Amino acid sequence: MLSNSPRILVADDHTLVAELCRKLLETEFEVVGVVNDGRTMVRSACELKPDVIVVDIGMPVLNGLDAAKQVKAAMPAVKILFLTMNSHIEVAAEAFRRGASGYLLKTCAATELVTAVHAVLCGKSYISESLCKDEINYLRRKDSKLEDERLTERQREVLQLLAEGKVMKEIGDILNMTTRTVAFHKYRIMESLGARSNAELVRYAVRNHMVSA
The missing domain is CATH 1.10.10.10 (Winged helix-like DNA-binding domain superfamily/Winged helix DNA-binding domain)
Structure with a gap:
């Protein structure tokens, strides 16, 4: 890819999924790294300066939700696109509260991932068609149901x-x-x-x- 292509970081603890994402995305973008836990994602994001991070919810050491929040605090301009098997509406709403630009289910077609990346790069929000956008938008405006402020x-x-x-x-x-x-x-x-x-x-x-x- 050209050096001015958007830079993508992939974070998923399933090696097969991560490598498939790399192969799919590198046809149009520059994939600058693939990591398999949330702490490495945070560190790599600060070092590699990606434009978009494609991240799973469930990752070891530091989960995707907390990792995304830390990255957005350090790099507000980066786009976070969740790619996950978790179809809970409350979790999707929490992801957007943590700064996500997109929420995509792993059951989607491969081409939808590329479409979602293009969308978030253009400043749009992207939600899998199988999820109810109105319900997610309603919940994300309410007080968090997952974020427990009793814990630092x-x-x-x-x-x-x-x-x-x-x-x-x-x-x-x-x-x-x-x-x-x-x-x-x-x-x-x-x-x-x-x-x-x-x-x-x-x-x-x-x-x-x-x-x-």
């Missing part, structure tokens, strides 16, 4: 890693903090949510689409 951004990161089964030392290594600090965050999370066990934390994370069931 850092606490959400710690909670996701706990729900993925990582021990405190692993979490500390990933988030560059001491084990004692991780333990403190866990205590505050449990206090804020009224949780009394790890199982309750996992259920909360699943219910809020931070991890898959």
Whole structure:
């Protein structure tokens, strides 16, 4: 592709899906990278400066919703296009509240992904035809149903890693903090949510689409 082609970053933890997206998109765009977790997506976005990020909801280490929010805070001009199996209207509405320009289901035709990328590059919103646009637009204007303001951004990161089964030392290594600090965050999370066990934390994370069931 020409050097002035729009730059695309693909973020999906399923290698086959990510590579298929790369092959499909690189016929018209410059695919500057493919990553498989949310934290790498945030870091790569800041380094590679893509015009569009095609991202899944369910990713390890940091989910797509939280990753998108962090990227938009650092790079307001970047376009976020979710490509996911998650057809919940509430999740789609939350994605737009986090700064998404588009929400596409993986059941779509391959050509629709290219169409969606072109649309968001032109400043338009794009929603899969199988989803109800009016309902999503209504919900996105209401108070968030998924974003729980009782937890800070850092606490959400710690909670996701706990729900993925990582021990405190692993979490500390990933988030560059001491084990004692991780333990403190866990205590505050449990206090804020009224949780009394790890199982309750996992259920909360699943219910809020931070991890898959």
